[in-house]
Amino acid sequence: MQTSDVILDRLMALHPKVIDLVLDRVHRLLDALDHPETRLPPVIHIAGTNGKGSTLAMIRAGLEGAGDVCHAYTSPHLARFHERIRLAGELIGEDALADLLAECERANGDAPITFFEITTVAAFLAFSRLPADWTLLEVGLGGRLDATNVVVPRLTVITPVSMDHEAFLGDSIEAIAGEKAGILKPGVPCVVGPQQEAALEVIEYRAARLGAPLHVYGQHWHVAEENGGVVFQDETGLMDLPPPRLLGAHQVQNAGMAVAALRLLGRADGAAAAMRDAHWPARMQRLSRGPLVELAGAAGLWLDGGHNPAAGIALAEALGRLPARPTYLICGMLNTKDVTGYLRPLAGAAVRLNAVPIPGERNTLPAAETAAAARSVGLEAEEMSTVAEAIEAITAETPDARILICGSLYLAGRVLRENG
Structure with a gap:
């Protein structure tokens, strides 16, 4: 059997561009595989410029602390590709990854598709076949045309939006926010982290057009450091929590988004675990x-x-x-x-x-x-x-x-x- 590294090297050559933001190729391959994206456990979809991975790690720690089982898809990987796909709490094994990649390669044939697109489909295929309570998806780039944006989620999260990837997402904060807001879906609630005013206006405008309820930092929920810990407050009440395991004031904001998400998912009992147990490499x-x-x-x-x-x-x-x-x-x-x-x-x-x-x-x-x-x-x-x-x-x-x-x-x- 070929190793995942050999197959991944072949997949890199299927499209001349590393990044090519359209969804046609993803939809074609998903159709060939009988639409695994429709059979995922309930999805939490996370976009934004900064803090996506840390926020996802805290939400996952909170859900697992509440006794739930989570799939998770993140990118890029640091040391090994396997880090991108976590099945029921565990990194995907080599044999399972190689089999999934080979299956997607056969279904795709020689048709053009980017590396991120085909590996995202492989993750969906894996998640559709193993029971879990939740699927956490981190957007790769942007949101509107990202390969992950083919799902109907239970909840979306938009972390702080700032200037990055201007060549693909636009040269203004409004344009970039519009791409991130592309993950909003009709009737699906969205937790919105701290934003520049121009970005928030774009997110609110798109949410209003879609009928997507927003839960916005500074309006519907608040978070702050206090007495060595974290205080979170929303319309439900106030929570005193331990400090985040991840370092930095920005992680307090990320923690707030995670707790707001847990509240909306009915898993507030995992909030302390979100602070205490989250691990995310290469963030301080x-x-x-x-x-x-x-x-x-x-x-x-x-x-x-x-x-x-x-x-x-x-x-x-x-x-x-x-x-x-x-x-x-x-x-x-x-x-x-x-x-x-x-x-x-x-x-x-x-x-x-x-x-x-x-x-x-x-x-x-x-x-x-x-x-x-x-x-x-x-x-x-x-x-x-x-x-x-x-x-x-x-x-x-x-x-x-x-x-x-x-x-x-x-x-x-x-x-x-x-x-x-």
């Missing part, structure tokens, strides 16, 4: 073991995959909450991102940035360009060839440094693989 993650941790020695090694200006703001805030310690950044980014916008908020948070390329990524930004962008916003910067070289340079200068590897989920994935 402290690495505790592995070759790179050993190389860092006494230095603390952290990892974050945020890559847009809003993520830079959240990251700077999270660093400001940690105990005082000299902080150094190891940063690698893609050339499709707003590098200066991402780095500007971090200018006052670090002693220096060591710029690296992302190994194996054709769209990596050269280290020299990342370093130049850092200097342009007032960050001292040096170029390095690898993450390991950067760690060695930092620890030679400041053995007890805090080292944060950041700038890209693709870099985060490489680090996790290298670190075992």
Whole structure:
């Protein structure tokens, strides 16, 4: 039997474009497979620019804490493709994944289809065949024309919308919000996280046209840090909760969206578990073991995959909450991102940035360009060839440094693989 990696490599060649936002190809393949998307456990569909994965992880932790069984589909993966598909709480196994991919490949034949589209269909096929209480779907890109947007969900969630992927979603916050709001469905409630006014107006306009009830942050529900914990309040009442396991003030907002979703799903008894048990790699993650941790020695090694200006703001805030310690950044980014916008908020948070390329990524930004962008916003910067070289340079200068590897989920994935 062929391995999933061999099949995935073949699937990458079925369409000349990595991203091509239409739904025709997905509908064609779903039809060939007798529409597994119509046989999923009740769906919670999550779109937005920042916080989708963390919010999904908290909702899943809350549902599981309440005793429910969840399927989950997320992207991109970090170390292995299997991370994208979680069946009844467990990552999909190699044999099951290879069989599903082969089945989808046979049904598709040689017809053009993007990698994300055909692998999304494979996830739907898996979810349709194994009982569970819920299916959690994270939008890949945008919403309106995303391959996941072929379902009729029980609940939708729109996390904060900001500028990102402008080449595909539009060059204004209104245009991007319109794409995210494309997951709204008639009569299906939607939890809306904190939004810029222009984005919220677009979401509210589309919801009104569809008759989709909105539950909006600041109007229908509120969340805040208080006395070391989190206080959530909506029309049902007030909840005192433990702090989120995931770090950063932005995670309090994500936690609020998760709790609002649990309330609407009738699973508020899982709210404390949503705070306590959620795990989401490469979001201000402290690495505790592995070759790179050993190389860092006494230095603390952290990892974050945020890559847009809003993520830079959240990251700077999270660093400001940690105990005082000299902080150094190891940063690698893609050339499709707003590098200066991402780095500007971090200018006052670090002693220096060591710029690296992302190994194996054709769209990596050269280290020299990342370093130049850092200097342009007032960050001292040096170029390095690898993450390991950067760690060695930092620890030679400041053995007890805090080292944060950041700038890209693709870099985060490489680090996790290298670190075992």
